Amino acid sequence: MFNKKMVPGTFVALLLLVACSRQETNAPQALQPATELRYGFTTEPATLDPLSPANTADGRSILFNVFEGLVKPDTEGRLQPCAAESWTVEQGGLVYNFTLRQGVRFHDGSILNSGDVKFTLDAAIAAGFAGFAQIEKVETQGDYTVKVNLKTPDTEFLPYITIGIVKADNADREKNVIGTGPYKIESYTVQQSLVLRKFDDYWQRFLPEAKDMPHLDKITIVFLADSNALLLGLKGGSIDGASITGSIAHQLEPDRFDIVPGYSAAVQLLALNNGVKPLDDIRVRQAINYGIDVQEIIDTAFYGQGDPSGSPLIPGLAVYYEKSLVNPYPVDVDRARSLLAAAGVPNGQKLSLEITVPSNYTMHVDTAQVIVGQLAKIGIDASIKLVDWATWLSDVYRNRKYQATIISLDAQNVSPRSFLSRYHSGSGSNFINFKSADFDRVYNAALAEADDEKRAALYREAQRIISANAASVYIQDIFYFKAFRGGIYGGVLNYPLFAIDFASMYGIARDSKAN
Numbered sequence: 001m002f003n004k005k006m007v008p009g010t011f012v013a014l015l016l017l018v019a020c021s022r023q024e025t026n027a028p029q030a031l032q033p034a035t036e037l038r039y040g041f042t043t044e045p046a047t048l049d050p051l052s053p054a055n056t057a058d059g060r061s062i063l064f065n066v067f068e069g070l071v072k073p074d075t076e077g078r079l080q081p082c083a084a085e086s087w088t089v090e091q092g093g094l095v096y097n098f099t100l101r102q103g104v105r106f107h108d109g110s111i112l113n114s115g116d117v118k119f120t121l122d123a124a125i126a127a128g129f130a131g132f133a134q135i136e137k138v139e140t141q142g143d144y145t146v147k148v149n150l151k152t153p154d155t156e157f158l159p160y161i162t163i164g165i166v167k168a169d170n171a172d173r174e175k176n177v178i179g180t181g182p183y184k185i186e187s188y189t190v191q192q193s194l195v196l197r198k199f200d201d202y203w204q205r206f207l208p209e210a211k212d213m214p215h216l217d218k219i220t221i222v223f224l225a226d227s228n229a230l231l232l233g234l235k236g237g238s239i240d241g242a243s244i245t246g247s248i249a250h251q252l253e254p255d256r257f258d259i260v261p262g263y264s265a266a267v268q269l270l271a272l273n274n275g276v277k278p279l280d281d282i283r284v285r286q287a288i289n290y291g292i293d294v295q296e297i298i299d300t301a302f303y304g305q306g307d308p309s310g311s312p313l314i315p316g317l318a319v320y321y322e323k324s325l326v327n328p329y330p331v332d333v334d335r336a337r338s339l340l341a342a343a344g345v346p347n348g349q350k351l352s353l354e355i356t357v358p359s360n361y362t363m364h365v366d367t368a369q370v371i372v373g374q375l376a377k378i379g380i381d382a383s384i385k386l387v388d389w390a391t392w393l394s395d396v397y398r399n400r401k402y403q404a405t406i407i408s409l410d411a412q413n414v415s416p417r418s419f420l421s422r423y424h425s426g427s428g429s430n431f432i433n434f435k436s437a438d439f440d441r442v443y444n445a446a447l448a449e450a451d452d453e454k455r456a457a458l459y460r461e462a463q464r465i466i467s468a469n470a471a472s473v474y475i476q477d478i479f480y481f482k483a484f485r486g487g488i489y490g491g492v493l494n495y496p497l498f499a500i501d502f503a504s505m506y507g508i509a510r511d512s513k514a515n
Contacts, residue, residue: 033507034488036218039500040230040242042360043389044223045194048185049173050164051123053429056393057266057410057498062221064499065196067164067179070098070117070146077316077414077496079158083112083165083180084146092450093153098161100144105201106167107177107184114140119168121148128428130412130421131160134447155450159415182214182503194221196502204503214503215491227362234483241484243500245363246303249481260482262494265314266410267419268364270355270371270473273403275433278343278351285470287339288353289329291378292371292473301366306479311463312409313419314477316496320416320456322463329470336378350381356396356405359386363478364406371406397431408478410498416459417447423466432472439465 045059046052050067070084081087084098104112118138125132134154139147150157167178177185182204183196196219204213222239224230231248233239234257244252249259270292278284294308309315310325337347345351353375357368368384375382382404387395396402411418422429425440439462446458467474482492482500491505 033509034240035216035507036220037216037241037489037502037505038220038222038239039502040222040224040233040239042224042226042230044190046393047174048177048188049166050179051120051127051129051166051173053127053129054393057408060410060412061499062194062196063164063179064181064497065183065219065502066177066181066185067166068181069162069164070100071158071161073159073162073414073495073497075493075495079162079414082162083117084161087158089155091153093155093157094150096148096150096157096161098146098148100146101203102144104180104203106180107199108167109201110167112165112180113143114146115143116165116168117146120163120165121146123166124163129160129163130427130429131157131415131417152448153450154447155452156415156417156455159413159418162413183219186218191223193223195219196221215506216502219502226360234485237485240488241482244481244483246305246479246481247301247363247366249483250303252483256486258484258486258489260484260492260494262480262482263314263316264408264410264478264480265316265496265498266408266477267309267312267314268367268406268408268475268478269312270367270475271405271407271432272470272472273400273431273433274435274471275400276403278345279403281343282470283339283343284345284351285472286329287336287343287378288375288380289470289473290332290336290339291380292329292374293331294327294473294475296374297367297370297475300370301363302476302479306476309476310467310474312423312466312471312474313416313459313463314411314496316477317414317416317419320459322460322467325463325467325474328467329473333378340379345379347379350379353380353382354385354403355382356385356387356392356402358389358392358407360389361407364408367475368406400431400433408498414496420459420462420466423462423471434466434469434471436465436469439469 041058043058045062046054046056050063068082071079072082074080083101083104085101087098089096118140121138125135134151136149136151164179166173170176170178182199182202184199186195186197188194198214198217224233227248230242231251272279272285298306308326310328311322313321315321341347355368357364372382396405421427423434423439424443425435442458442462446455449455449458487508489505490508493501493504
């Protein structure tokens with residue numbers, strides 16, 4: 001019924017046992033299954049334009065259902081044909097030829113063609129999307145063939161083509177949201193809700209293997225203030241589902257809710273602004289790393305659910321993940337104090353550190369509270385500054401006016417570049433102000449490397465450089481849960497991306513006495 005990713009933990013095992021037991025032994029007689037879903041979010045999309053770099057992880061997870069690219073990742077991270085039914089790679093990765101699927105319709109009923117794809121890719125280049133600067137030229141050959149010429153060969157270019165295709169003649173993509181995905185946006189009321197309506201002419205609906213996707217007619221995304229509001233909404237019935245952390249899942253009755261485990265596919269970190277004092281001193285950054293006990297954070301703020309990662313890359317990208325970084329800075333209070341003293345902080349004197357945290361993310365606030373106590377042990381007087389999401393985006397991410405912050409960084413596609421590109425000294429998304437000539441050299445070499453094994457080795461080396469420079473404190477890929485009213489919905493999938501796939505979900509037939 002659900003695509004469950006089994007993970008260790010008594011709590012998780014209990015939740016799955018109770019939920020599955022209820023659904024299997026108390027299977028209700030079929031009446032009308034649910035056709036709608038109300039799903040809680042704690043942040044709103046920064047934009048509804050898939051070609052705007054300003055979007056956030058939650059925004060992209062919504063647009064995952066509205067827009068589609070030439071290819072699309074499956075639950076294992078493999079890239080599958082989407083708007084492109086096939087492609088060829090020529091000249092060792094210098095040229096990509098895409099044959100478009102005929103009959104794919106936009107939400108306004110018009111047919112997608114090669115001109116729309118060229119416009120989309122050219123717009124992504126202009127917007128500065130990672131990976132698109134290496135495109136030399138995009139050419140159309142008839143209505144259904146697109147040729148992408150790269151400046152240098154790149155056999156790892158395909159993940160970038162997951163970017164959502166837009167209509168070439170849509171003058172206002174923010175207000176007139178038109179994609180080719182399984183759902184179209186019916187309405188959007190700021191700070192209240194966003195309604196998705198099933199797109200009846202979605203191309204996959206006519207494929208035998210798709211079983212008439214999407215199944216649910218309507219998705220109402222309800223915007224709530226924070227994780228506590230999600231909990232109240234779930235318990236009170238104002239929402240049918242939400243993505244939650246362990247601290248919230250522990251407060252849900254397993255006989256009333258189906259709780260599906262998975263990972264966020266995002267790196268939670270204590271981001272350190274390498275461009276401001278005293279964090280411009282590597283010894284201070286190293287001291288902070290030695291002073292933080294990641295396992296204690298997981299045990300305290302996440303009820304023990306999760307694993308330390310130590311890297312700017314998620315462990316789920318196993319081929320590229322540097323396993324030696326699971327615990328690169330073992331807790332060492334004496335060493336941390338020694339490093340601070342070497343940096344000019346005498347023993348007995350406290351160093352101040354302000355940690356800016358978006359207040360709507362309860363798990364980041366909880367993490368910050370644990371870290372404040374840990375840093376006090378090494379002589380750092382840390383304080384928490386809570387801000388709303390809009391302020392965080394403006395002050396921290398865009399203007400880089402902060403010392404430290406706790407956030408999760410996701411990827412736009414299933415590629416190590418999406419995680420590592422932000423650390424390049426020339427990247428506009430390098431909000432931690434990390435600068436390393438060694439990293440730039442290795443990262444650039446990885447971009448140019450055609451051999452898969454050598455490229456993976458370079459990515460692992462790049463992670464080691466970031467860690468050696470103590471760029472930030474890398475905590476974990478947060479262990480998440482998706483919670484739903486019990487026995488109502490099936491078809492929940494987990495992806496190696498921060499995304500929720502509403503199109504795969506369906507209502508379960510139940511009797512009138514079911515909860």
